[in-house]
Amino acid sequence: MPHYKLQASEMEQALLAVDRVKAEKILNTLSDEPVLDIVEHVIVPAMESVGAGWEDGRAALSQVYMSARICERLVDRLTLFHEPLRQPQPKMAIAVLEDYHLLGKSIIHSVLRGAGYEVVDFGRIDADALAQKVKEEGIEVLLVSTLMLRAAQRVSYLQDLLGSQTSKVKVIVGGAPFRFDRELWKAVGADACAAGAAELLPLIKRITGGQLS
Amino acid sequence: MNGGEFTSLQRVLTTLDHREPDRVPFFLLLTITGAKFAECSIETYFSDASQVAEMQLRMHERYRHDCLYGFYYASAEVEPFGGSTHFFSDGPPNAGPPPIHSPQHIDALTTPDPESSPVLRRVLDTQRLLKSEVGDRIPIIGVVMSPFSIPVMQMGFERYLNLMFEEPERFWKLMAVNEAFCVNWANAQLQAGATAICYFDPVSSTTVISRDHYLKTGLKVAKQTLSRINGPTATHLASGNCLPILEDIATTGTAIVGVSVLEDLRELKQSAKGKLSLLGNLNGIEMARWTAAQAEAAVKKAIAEAGPGGGFIVADNHGEIPWQVSDEVLIAISEAVHRWGEYPLAWAERYED
Structure with missing residues (x-):
């Protein structure tokens, strides 16, 4: 899955720029990929990277917050017609x-x-x-x-x-x-x-x- | 100087001029601690302006620091906007539910008169009493929440970030209302006796927003606001980071910036040299479980890193000493500043962490 790395990097840039439209476009290019792969290899790494940026001073809290809001909506859209992404999850x-x-x-x-x-x-x-x-x-x-x-x-x-x-x-x-x-x-x-x-x-x-x- | 002795105000003014006074000045930003001295609840303590003034003087006598803190609690400034305050027995009062319930609410918002608020009137009374007691010997620090940061309490942090990023027109309307309030409130304090105003602006910190966003928002607001305040100002980011915007902050006309323990103090000093004085950077959270020896070590480190050449005031890094910090630690901080802060700081050149 080498292309996921590029998509994750592009997603991180979109999130840091608080660019919801670009984030959705990236997701659209992956419409044939398994939902779990998109979440695990694109969305989660991008969010982790933004979060790590806050912890070491490269990103601001507002970027973490807006990134999380954008990703939450992306995942809601992805999982609208799917089963919960991970089984089992702790409660x-x-x-x-x-x-x-x-x-x-x-x-x-x-x-x-x-x-x-x-x-x-x-x-x-x-x-x-x-x-x-x-x-x-x-x-x-x-x-x-x-x-x-x-x-x-x-x-x-x-x-x-x-x-x-x-x-x-x-x-x-x-x-x-x-x-x-x-x-x-x-x-x-x-x-x-x-x-x-x-x-x-x-x-x-x-x-x-x-x-x- | 009086016969070679610096008053606290002279000591502070000398360091702000980036010169070395007799010793490094230090501010213990004591608020709720006064209730311990008054032996009453925090809520009762802040209900009596003369009691707050009396305890500020008693705490100053005990800890021998270089300021009086004419500040009650942050949520007091939201009360004129319809907000409320929730008191605790062992911590700073918090703002109650935000009075701005929706972005549309901002369209009809007008600037309240600070002196219409009972608690803000008490703050002014405290500052008048302090001024009548100490004159120009000891700086009296007044406080305002910045127009850019007070919306966290006015409407909640999330709603405010959504406004900032998604509704710029309404955001600037809110800033106009808040700027007028902030300027009026700052100038009322200066008139009552405050020597300088501490402009609390944590949302401008790069911990909270990016520098790019700060340049478009918080910096503009600070410039517009501080230029209309009729006295000296200090900018405090309440333990948020500031190194990437230090030079930008210097363009607002503020004299001091409150710095965080999470940033390198030597690097901050280097960047601020000749432009801004630094206030900090003792860790107010760890302070709650420091021993006297740890307090001394932390003070010594801060003085070694930022004291030489002036332009530095020792203080906690958040702008308020937590309730949980013991008298023993506050005494230890004071003794350490008096022991290690005397200029010239020849020992600091050999200091190793």
Whole structure:
């Protein structure tokens, strides 16, 4: 599949330029290719590259956000008449913990949907209600987004609540406090940390493959 | 100078002139910490202008830093637009639901009078009280949210990014309303006693938007706004990156830029030399679990990297000391600045990280 590399690179450029029309054109040139190949070899690498660019300073958050929005729509279009892209997927949910800053959650939600994952969005929620929802819906992977330090520290309490459940959920944290303090995720008892989309997608693959225990 | 001793204001003005004063100035940007001194809740603390002024003076006496911070919390500026504030027991107040519910809402938006807001009137009262206490000895820092960044609270970050990229005409209408508000609010603070205005503009950071986009948007807004503010300004990107736009920021007429610990301080200093002074870059998040020794090491590193030649003020890199930072660490920061910040910084030439 050598041509996918070129298409992925063109897709990345379209995403960085926030050029939805060009992104759709690239997709149109691949209309005879298997949907799973397009997602795995064009859309996901392009998004990962944009996300990595943010983490090392080559791209801006607005580009990550707009890229994720564009890809989410592309994948929705691709999968309109198809089965879910990946089977099996862990049952995933995302939430903003006791904080009023929702952009990070929205970006990650869009990135995951753009990569073909289904993710339940719990929105902005407090720790007690979140633990209850995780239990009720049988969530296996919980993504927790925070912006304020106090919210990041509430993950400890959340883990205490989740720890009492029979089936342990994997808690992945992200957001500014964890970028500025790379040891904080361990201090609050999270199972893993992803600074952004580029770190998260490989992490989800590892979890799906049972490599994060 | 008074008999050879610098006042805090003289120390700061000298460094802003890219010369070396008696020691590196340092700003502890203390807001909610005042509630600990007042032994009350954060919400109660900010309900009393004289209490905030009194605690600013008490904290200044304890930590011996070089400014008074006439700032309450960011969401106060959204209240005149119909926004609200949600208080926590152990963290900074957050903005409640955005008052602008749809892009169409912007079409009918008008500029509110800052002094119509009870909380902003209290901020002015605090600054008046501080000015009457300290005169020109200690800089009193006022704060405005930039017209370009306040929409995150006015309409939510996502909706704002969608507006910025997809509805440029409405975006500029919102900027016009916000610019007028920001200029009025900044000038009211200067009139009340603020020495300088800190222009918080995190959305302009290259962490959030690309330089290309900044040149077309945030930079234009900053130039239009800062030129109408009747006093000196500092630009703070609230721990966002700025190295790729440092020279652009210098063209806005601002004197200082707040820099992030995630960028190389030596490189920033080199790029800013003679054009902008730097404020930073202590890690406010890690600070919450520093020991006194770690605090001293971080201060020493920052001074070694950016102190020589002036043009540098030690501060945290976000613009607010978190609630979780202990008194012990704040004392350690203060002692480290007084110990290692005395000019000339001969030791800094031999400093190795």
